[in-house]
Amino acid sequence: MSRQLIVAGNWKMNTNLKEGIKLAKGVSKKTKPSDPLVIMAAPATHLHAVAEVVKDIPGIQVAAQNCSQELSGAYTGEISVGMIKAIGAKYVILGHSERRQYFKEGNALLAKKVKTVLDNSLLPIFCCGEPLAVRKAGNHARHVSKQLREGLFHLSKKDFAKVVIAYEPIWAIGTGVTASPEQAQEMHDKIRKMIVRKYGDKIADNTTILYGGSVKPANAKVLFSQPDVDGGLVGGASLKADDFVKIIKAR
Ligand code: 13P
Numbered sequence: 001m002s003r004q005l006i007v008a009g010n011w012k013m014n015t016n017l018k019e020g021i022k023l024a025k026g027v028s029k030k031t032k033p034s035d036p037l038v039i040m041a042a043p044a045t046h047l048h049a050v051a052e053v054v055k056d057i058p059g060i061q062v063a064a065q066n067c068s069q070e071l072s073g074a075y076t077g078e079i080s081v082g083m084i085k086a087i088g089a090k091y092v093i094l095g096h097s098e099r100r101q102y103f104k105e106g107n108a109l110l111a112k113k114v115k116t117v118l119d120n121s122l123l124p125i126f127c128c129g130e131p132l133a134v135r136k137a138g139n140h141a142r143h144v145s146k147q148l149r150e151g152l153f154h155l156s157k158k159d160f161a162k163v164v165i166a167y168e169p170i171w172a173i174g175t176g177v178t179a180s181p182e183q184a185q186e187m188h189d190k191i192r193k194m195i196v197r198k199y200g201d202k203i204a205d206n207t208t209i210l211y212g213g214s215v216k217p218a219n220a221k222v223l224f225s226q227p228d229v230d231g232g233l234v235g236g237a238s239l240k241a242d243d244f245v246k247i248i249k250a251r
Pocket of ligand 1: 173
């Protein structure tokens with residue numbers, strides 16, 4: 001799979017079904033085939049309906065925000081890869097910092113989830129990123145390297161080539177404090193070099209690395225024009241069709 005420009009919206013736990021369908025329709029109406037690939041990560045209760053809205057639009061895909069590492073069974077409240085695939089979603093966000101922080105998902109669990117997703121023909125959007133204290137101590141590259149080594153680097157070359165990475169510094173998520181284009185580029189370059197060391201130049205060059213953390217219409221263009229920033233994973237600004245469309249068209 002080659003490096004692809006992607007703008008993904010992570011709706012998190014926002015919108016009811018009616019609002020979600022309206023948002024999906026609003027975005028669909030304004031996207032063109034020449035735009036980056038658009039992914040909408042809707043809440044699980046909306047996935048089927050949102051997938052129906054976008055099913056005939058080749059440039060838009062749907063993502064789940066999480067999934068179980070188990071295939072089926074007595075796991076109350078969980079959602080399986082089979083369920084996600086059956087409603088027409090193609091991607092699953094894994095390892096978002098909110099899942100790591102509030103639901104204690106660690107790298108070992110995420111390594112299993114990544115494998116389950118790939119083994120069942122879905123594609124992971126694997127999130128990584130450091131908290132503020134780690135950034136202040138200058139240990140951000142080490143922190144992200146550990147997340148990649150323990151959460152992703154068990155994959156074969158063939159599987160790794162299907163992964164999308166999202167670098168989301170925690171201090172930039174929902175805070176309005178965006179990483180500067182230089183900070184984003186520096187970390188994306190480091191991530192690509194980590195991939196070079198593990199999987200070689202070709203795979204690293206083809207890996208899509210998204211930036212996430214207070215991406216807005218006003219800063220998307222400068223962030224996305226960095227050579228190693230291949231688009232964004234957008235939270236708050238993906239909840240307004242007009243703002244999200246501006247971000248999609250920013251580059
Ligand atoms: P915000 O764009 O609201 O900062 O959220 C980013 C994010 O967490 C996307 O996954």
